[in-house]
Amino acid sequence: MxxxxxxxxxxxxxxxxxxxxxxxxxxxxxxxxxxxxxxxxxxxxxxxxxxxxxxxxxxxxxxxxxxxxxxxxxxxxxxxxxxxxxxxVATRQYKVQRIDGLPAGKVTPKPEDVARIKADNAGIGRVRGLDTADAYFAGGFIWPVTGPLSGVFGSQRILNGKPKNPHNGTDIAAPEGTIIKAPSDARVALVNDDMFYTGKTLMLDHGLGLTSVYAHMSAILVKQGAMVKKGTPIGKVGKTGRVTGAHLHWGVTLGRTHLDPALIAGKMP
Ligand SMILES: [Zn+2]
CATH class of the missing domain: 2.60.40.10 (Immunoglobulins)
Structure with a gap:
């Protein structure tokens, strides 16, 4: 940073x-x-x-x-x-990890998974296309969970010379079941119990095109369309979807532009 x-x-x-x-x-x-x-x-x-x-x-x-x-x-x-x-605008250096010599074709999803991934992405895309006129975010942001950061914004892996998508959020390690709080006022814009990559997934609409995503949860505690206040429990940390350990993947997006949640939340208490 x-x-x-x-x-x-x-x-x-x-x-x-x-x-x-x-x-x-x-x-x-x-x-x-x-x-x-x-x-x-x-x-x-x-x-x-x-x-x-x-x-x-x-x-x-x-x-x-x-x-x-x-x-x-x-x-x-x-x-x-x-x-x-x-x-x-200050520029940054991102962590880039090169891994070569991997066996080719090992991570190609099956056709039925491809259809699911497409549907998941369409749902996420719809939320990122929202242009709600209310500034729900005006009261500022807190961390949804506190804990060690196990993944940072912008880092990228290059596998066998092929650059993968940069990590577009912040990963916070926390024990399974830890309560996740809404970081800012919002409307619940998406609830999905089983996305292919991100498992139990929730998205919040903070207004003016600002949305956030919470992935890999073990439980979702709010309903689609509900208004939540900053600090409202929205879910629990888990390891659903394609992950190796319990953590919260938290992403923040303005329109289609991924932002760094760690900058928006500020210093972790
Ligand atoms: Zn992540």
Missing amino acids: SKGFLVLVLFLFSPRADAGEVSLEGNFIQGGLVIGKTEPGNRVELDGKRLALSTDGRFLIGFGRDAPDQAVLNITGSDGKSDRRTLN
């Missing part, structure tokens, strides 16, 4: 600027999430792409694993005049 990234940046645009005051709070680093606030009704664009704005003027910026080191934020007021800012 690189040191020295900015944890809090507050930009006060000129009081005469037409977009009004803008605050940006979060991690300006690859994998980081930034929560912005501006005048309701302003138009907010990042690198030319319009961002969702809640009715109270909140918006979210997510920097992916390999995000470029600069992004341009453009905020346009109701009179059409704009404020433009360049955001500097």
Whole structure:
């Protein structure tokens, strides 16, 4: 993890600027999430792409694993005049593990498993496509479980020269049955008792395209569609799906962009 990234940046645009005051709070680093606030009704664009704005003027910026080191934020007021800012994004080094000489073709899923994996991914994709206008996340984030980190965001394995998908979440080791808490207010967006890779799987919708996933659980304690508060028990740690030991895989995504949950939750208590 690189040191020295900015944890809090507050930009006060000129009081005469037409977009009004803008605050940006979060991690300006690859994998980081930034929560912005501006005048309701302003138009907010990042690198030319319009961002969702809640009715109270909140918006979210997510920097992916390999995000470029600069992004341009453009905020346009109701009179059409704009404020433009360049955001500097710190870059990171990720753990890369090369394993060569593996027997070929050992991990090809069976046809019936392929169909299941497709259905699982479609469900996950639907949740990541949500654009709920409420900023449920506004009360901030806590760790859903505490314990040693057994897997970090962004790490990657290269098997027989073939790069696999980078690890897109944080793994927290904890005994089977440990209560998992909602890290932030949310609506329960997906409950699945048996996904191929991730076993008992739960997804939460935190609003404005921010969602989170909880995998390998031994029990799910909430129902699809329910509203949960930060700290509400949502499940129990387990080892369901394709895993070797009990842990929580926690992923956070803004739209289709994977973010680093460990940055969002901050220092573990
Ligand atoms: Zn994981």
